[in-house]
Amino acid sequence: MKTVTATVSDPVGFHLRAAGRIVKLTKTFDSEVTIRYNGRSANAKSIMGLASLAAEFGTEVLIEVSGFDEDDALLKLVKLIEIDLAIAEDQQ
Amino acid sequence: MDTYQGIAASPGYAAGPVHAIRQRAIVPVRRTVRVSEVPDEIKRFGKAVEKARSGLRELIDRLASELGPEGSDILSSQLMILDDEMVWDATLAVIRLERINAEAAFGRTMGELAARFLEIEDETFRERVNDLRDVEQRVLRGFEDSDRPHLVSPDIPSVISARNLTPSDTALLGRNNVLGFVMDEGGNTSHVAILARSIGVPAIVGLKGRAVALKSGSQVAIDGTDGRLVTDPDQEILEKFILLTRQQVVVNQKLEHLKDVPAVTPDGHRVEMMANIELPVEVEEALARGAEGIGLLRTEYLFFQHQTIPTEDDQVRVYSEIVRRMDGRPVIFRTLDVGGDKVSDYLGAKREYNPFLGWRGIRFSLANRLLFKTQIKAIHRAGASGRIKLMFPMVTGLEELREARQVVAEALEELAAQGLEHDPDVPVGIMIETPSAVLAADILAAECDFFSIGTNDLIQYTLAMDRGNSRVSYLYRPLHPAILRSIRMTVEAGHRAGIPVGLCGEMGSETRLAEVLLGLGLDEISLHGAALPKVKQVIRWTDFTEAQRLVDELLKLGTADDADRWLAEYIAERKRQRERGDHE
Structure with missing residues (x-):
């Protein structure tokens, strides 16, 4: 299992749209991914779970990944949360 | 006869019987199941979700044609909830571990999720709880054998009364026999208000409890121009409103x-x-x-x-x-x-x-x-x-x-x-x-x-x-x-x-x-x-x-x-x- 922190770049935080993008990416990996924030944790393959974290813009979340593709997953998730979420999906 | 003031949401006058819409909530009854029945419960859950999903899809199509794509987007997020991994995992886990029936397990999962959303100090998330409850009821209805609609359209021209109507409710209700709307909640830009204006019937919103207090079949007169609701109007008021309704038609024809x-x-x-x-x-x-x-x-x-x-x-x-x-x-x-x-x-x-x-x-x-x-x-x-x-x-x-x-x-x-x-x-x-x-x-x-x-x-x-x-x-x-x-x-x-x-x-x-x-x-x-x-x-x-x-x-x-x-x-x-x- 590997863990890393990431700063939320989405200007409105983990709302449904951001959660949806994280789920879409996470589902491409075999690894189990858990995201922790403010004493809560959520399965990163669940939109409702992620949204209920209510992680705000500029705060740090902890990403835990375990599985054979964990390195790849970690890298791509950090990029999504720290950089790509700042930009609307259709502008990338 | 009493007069109540609400928010004028769509202009015009109407008088007639009330068609009250009571949103009946299903409360799942918990019952223990045998280990051998667990696979059946899981299958029942899958079927109920499937029924809810096809119902939702149908509504989305209907709303999209009525309101354009933005109208149906509200419901698309409900589809996401239905397919959410956490909702499925948690429900199946409860069925397996506690050996209880699917509807009770699902009800509990949704309840816990709602509680989690309610804890968040952010209005948006608290509003999402309405979506969760809507989805929950949809699936719980999916467990029932009958296809009895939870919302019945009026048979005779009527004034629709309810606490508030969601876009899916109004789509189900249709436009036939709708003289106007009286709602307890909502403002000028609520869905009902917009719908009423687009089909040209009067609506009063924000009646704060007066609308649900109305009984089906009782007479009301509504003035959507000034936001006034008159309950059990006497003959004089009734005639006045019928006249106003007619004048309205005449004036509109003249201005045509x-x-x-x-x-x-x-x-x-x-x-x-x-x-x-x-x-x-x-x-x-x-x-x-x-x-x-x-x-x-x-x-x-x-x-x-x-x-x-x-x-x-x-x-x-x-x-x-x-x-x-x-x-x-x-x-x-x-x-x-x-x-x-x-x-x-x-x-x-x-x-x-x-x-x-x-x-x-x-x-x-x-x-x-x-x-x-x-x-x-x-x-x-x-x-x-x-x-x-x-x-x-x-x-x-x-x-x-x-x-x-x-x-x-x-x-x-x-x-x-x-x-x-x-x-x-x-x-x-x-x-x-x-x-x-x-x-x-x-x-x-x-x-x-x-x-x-x-x-x-x-x-x-x-x-x-x-x-x-x-x-x-x-x-x-x-x-x-x-x-x-x-x-x-x-x-x-x-x-x-x-x-x-x-x-x-x-x-x-x-x-x-x-x-x-x-x-x-x-x-x-x-x-x-x-x-x-x-x-x-x-x-x-x-x-x-x-x-x-x-x-x-x-x-x-x-x-x-x-x-x-x-x-x-x-x-x-x-x-x-x-x-x-x-x-x-």
Whole structure:
């Protein structure tokens, strides 16, 4: 299992749209991914779970990944949360 | 017989029996199952979800055709909940580990999720709980064998009463036999209000418990123009309302022929008649009433309905639809106007101590450049489908206008670089709704292409009164000399600079003020579609020079009371003249 922190770049935080993008990416990996924030944790393959974290813009979340593709997953998730979420999906 | 006051959400009158809609909630009963039955329970859960999903899909299709794609998006998020991994995992785990029936396991999962959302100190998430409950009920209904609809349409013409109706409820209800709506919750922009206006039936919202207290079959009379509900009306009131309903039809028929004629005074002065709208579905009504364009397209709805920021493509879709349906007639887009009374927590606009003087309108947009630029790009892209103009709200000075124009320039550069189809040459105007914009109108006019006076805010800021505060709402006086002078100053400054000056705001919809607005020299009046034909009629039978004289007289008066009286006498005299004219 590997863990890393990431700063939320989405200007409105983990709302449904951001959660949806994280789920879409996470589902491409075999690894189990858990995201922790403010004493809560959520399965990163669940939109409702992620949204209920209510992680705000500029705060740090902890990403835990375990599985054979964990390195790849970690890298791509950090990029999504720290950089790509700042930009609307259709502008990338 | 009792009379209750609510919020007038759709004009008109109706009288008839109540059709009460009670949203019956299913409470799952918990029962223990044997280990051997667990696979069956899981199968039952799958089937119930499938039933809920196909029901939802059907509703989405129906709503999409009724409201356009943005209307159905609300329900798409419910589809996501149905397919959510956590919802499935948790439900199956409860069935397996605690060996209880599927509906109870699902109910508990959803309850826990809702509790988690309720803990979050953010309005948006708490509102999401309504979606969760809606989904929960949908699935629980899926467990039931019968396909009995949870919502029954009226068999005879009736007034629909409920706490509130969701878009899916109104889609299920249909339009047959609906005389009008009375709701306990909601405001002017709630779904029911918009639907009622688009199908042309009266609606009263915000009745705070009076609507659900109504029994099916009891008689009511509703006045959607003033927001009054009369329960168990006596014969006299009933007859009066039936008469009003009939008159309404007659007046509408009389005004019907005005649809395709321009608003030109007998002495040849032309005023453009435009409509204020918010949704694609309102375009039809605007055109049916003879609107020559959209003078105010509010864009907030899209941002509020989603409760997430719509993407550029989402916005392009909805905006283009409106522009396309207007078929070459101009559409004035007002960029996002949040804050004030339209606080949206999810956009980061937290409640403020003094919201109307706070972070709203163009201030909010300039502080959220990315969001602002995205919207401006979407609007310009929609321009490829017809004729559009761009308008900024709450401008108080040249700095804001210049900075906003800078964002427009950046947006255009990006659109060109991306090779996206768009209108590169969109006129840019501003709302005149603050006293500072009025006083600096000549300075502002030099750097923009048009003005549109927003009278609701202008009156509020000029007279320093909060319309929502019942203790001072008596100060809302459109004919206050300061207001008349402000409008005149703005029109003069605009015309000196050679730019057109329009007006959007409730003042435009008041028939009694039509001559005043004409005399003030406005080039364009934008108002609610329903009021358009009447105002046009007044303009068509009033000489421009006479209206100017009327305004000169009103401007000499010292108080709004005097001006109201003068205007009332003038209108009465004109009516007598017309009636004499008719007999000759």
